[in-house]
Amino acid sequence: MVTLQLPTQLYRAEQVRQGECLAAQIMQLEMYQLMERAGQAVFEVFRQQHPNATSLLICCGGGNNGGDGYIVARLARESGLAVTLWQLGLAGRLSGDAALARDAWLASGGKILQPQSEVPASVEVIVDALLGTGLKGKVREDNAELISLINRSKRPVIAVDVPSGLCADTGVALGTVIQAQSTVTFIGIKQGLCTGQAANYCGEVYFAGLGVDEAFQQQILPSVNRISQAEVYRCLPRRDRTAHKGDHGRVLCAGGDLGMAGAIRLAAEACARSGAGLTAVITQPDNVLSIVTVRPEIMVQGWQDKAHEISQRLEWADVIVIGPGLGQSDWSKALLFHFDATEKKMVVDADGLNLLALSPDYKNNRIMTPHPGEAARLLGTTVASVEADRFAAVQLLQQKFGGVVVLKGAGTLIYDGRQCWVCTAGNPGMATGGMGDVLSGIIGALAGQGLSLAEAARVGVWIHSTAADLCARKGERGVLASDLFPYIRQLVNPR
Structure with a gap:
C-alpha cells in the first residue's frame, strides 16, 4: 500500500539498508521480492497521478535503485504503455537483484538504450531510478548531465526512494538534483527527505512499507521522530x-x-x-x-x-x-x-x-x-x-x-x-x-x-x-x- 500518511519514525539511509535485510529475513522474503514490491509501488503512484499517460521514460542507474526502475518499466510495458528505458553506464555490469530485474525486462521484450541528447517528444512522464540512497559524494559529471537534461525537459518526474543527487541523510544537494513532482520512498522514511533543501526537490512524498515496515520498526530504532x-x-x-x-x-x-x-x-x-x-x-x-x-x-x-x-x-x-x-x-x-x-x-x-x-x-x-x-x-x-x-x-x-x-x-x-x-x-x-x-x-x-x-x-x-x-x-x-x-x-x- 502506498500512502501520503507518513510514519513518524525517520531513519538514516544505512539503517534502512541494514534493517530491510533483517526485516525480509523475519518475513521470510527474498530481497528481489522487495524490489518487485518497490517497483509496483512506484507504478501505482504513476497510475494515480497520470491516469491518462501512455508514454514514459525510465532512467536507471547502476545499483538497486536502477533495478527498481527496471521493475517499473516491465509493469508499464505489460500494461500496454510505451516505455523507453535509458541505462546510464553498461547494463551488463548490473549485479544481484538489479541484474535479475534487468533480465526480466529483456525477457518481456523490452529494450535497453543509452541516454540521448534530448527526451523523446512522446514521453509524458519520467521515472528517476538513477542514484538512490547510497550517494555520498558529489554527483558525477555523467549523472549530472542526465539529471540536468531531465530537469530541462519540464516533464513530471517520479523519484524512486530519493531524488537523484539529494543526500538521504542530510537533505543537502550533492550537486545537480532531480526536481521531482513526487518521491516514493520505501520501508523507512529517510531523515534527509524532511529537512533542508529536500523541500525544493521531493515534491509530494509517498511511503510504501512493502509489507515489512512493521518488522523493520520493531528491529531498528529511529534516528529522528517527526512531530505529529x-x-x-x-x-x-x-x-x-x-x-x-x-x-x-x-x-x-x-x-x-x-x-x-x-x-x-x-x-x-x-x-x-x-x-x-x-x-x-x-x-x-x-x-x-x-x-x-x-x-x-x-x-x-x-x-x-x-x-x-x-x-x-x-x-x-x-x-x-x-x-x-x-x-x-x-x-x-x-x-x-x-x-x-x-x-x-x-x-x-x-x-x-x-x-x-x-x-x-x-x-x-x-x-x-x-x-x-x-x-x-x-x-x-x-x-x-x-x-x-x-x-x-x-x-x-x-x-x-x-x-x-x-x-x-x-x-x-x-x-x-x-x-x-x-x-x-x-x-x-x-x-x-x-x-x-x-x-x-x-x-x-x-x-x-x-x-x-x-x-x-x-x-x-x-x-x-x-x-x-x-x-x-x-x-x-x-x-x-x-x-x-x-x-x-x-x-x-x-x-
Whole structure:
C-alpha cells in the first residue's frame, strides 16, 4: 500500500539498508521480492497521478535503485504503455537483484538504450531510478548531465526512494538534483527527505512499507521522530473547570529596543493567544503606548536602568522570553544581563542569541530558537556549513549551549540532548518579518502552562507551522506574522 500518511519514525539511509535485510529475513522474503514490491509501488503512484499517460521514460542507474526502475518499466510495458528505458553506464555490469530485474525486462521484450541528447517528444512522464540512497559524494559529471537534461525537459518526474543527487541523510544537494513532482520512498522514511533543501526537490512524498515496515520498526530504532498532531495534543494539558489565570503561567517578554516595538508586541500577543494566564512586557519606555493601545490585555512596563524593577518582574514570572526586537545596544546588553543568573525557564531568540554568541555559556533552563544565520554565529561557522548537515548542527548547538535547541528553517529540528524531532509542517509564506517572534511567544506560553522545555519546543513549532499552513490556504505570498493569531488560538484548543 502506498500512502501520503507518513510514519513518524525517520531513519538514516544505512539503517534502512541494514534493517530491510533483517526485516525480509523475519518475513521470510527474498530481497528481489522487495524490489518487485518497490517497483509496483512506484507504478501505482504513476497510475494515480497520470491516469491518462501512455508514454514514459525510465532512467536507471547502476545499483538497486536502477533495478527498481527496471521493475517499473516491465509493469508499464505489460500494461500496454510505451516505455523507453535509458541505462546510464553498461547494463551488463548490473549485479544481484538489479541484474535479475534487468533480465526480466529483456525477457518481456523490452529494450535497453543509452541516454540521448534530448527526451523523446512522446514521453509524458519520467521515472528517476538513477542514484538512490547510497550517494555520498558529489554527483558525477555523467549523472549530472542526465539529471540536468531531465530537469530541462519540464516533464513530471517520479523519484524512486530519493531524488537523484539529494543526500538521504542530510537533505543537502550533492550537486545537480532531480526536481521531482513526487518521491516514493520505501520501508523507512529517510531523515534527509524532511529537512533542508529536500523541500525544493521531493515534491509530494509517498511511503510504501512493502509489507515489512512493521518488522523493520520493531528491529531498528529511529534516528529522528517527526512531530505529529496526536503527539502535540497528548502534551497539551486539559484545563480544570475551576482554573484561574494564575494556573496557566506568568510569562515575561523582554525586548523591543528603539524602533523595534513590533517584535516584542508580536511575541507577547502570540504568548497570550497561546493560552498564557498572564503576559507582561519589559521594553523601551517609548514602546509602551503603542503596545497597550492595540493589546490592553498585556501588561507593559517601560525600563531604563532600575534593577529593582527587573527583579520584581523576574520574581513574578514563571517563564522569560527574551530577544524579540532586543537589539545590541547598551540598553539591550544591560537588560539581558539582569536575566543572566535566573534559573527560571527561558526562551532565547533573535538578538538574545546574537549577544549569546559574543559571550557563550551553557545552561539547561532555556530553549534557543536560532535560524541558520544565528546558528552559524553561535557555532562560529558559516550558514552553508550549518545547512550542509542540519542534524549535526542542532546537536552541536545543544552540546555547546545546553537546554533545548530549535533550529528553524524548512524542516525545523528540535534537539534536547537525547532525542531529535523534525516538523514537516510549514510553507514559504513564513519567510517574513516577525514569524520568529510569534514562535518565541507560543513556546513561552506553553512552557508557562507546565510543558517541559522539550515539549514546549516541539508543540510550539508544530502549532506555529500548522497555523501558517492554515493561513496560507488563501495564498503563501503576503502572509503576515500577525495573520497567524486566529489559527494559533484554534490549534491550542483541540476538539
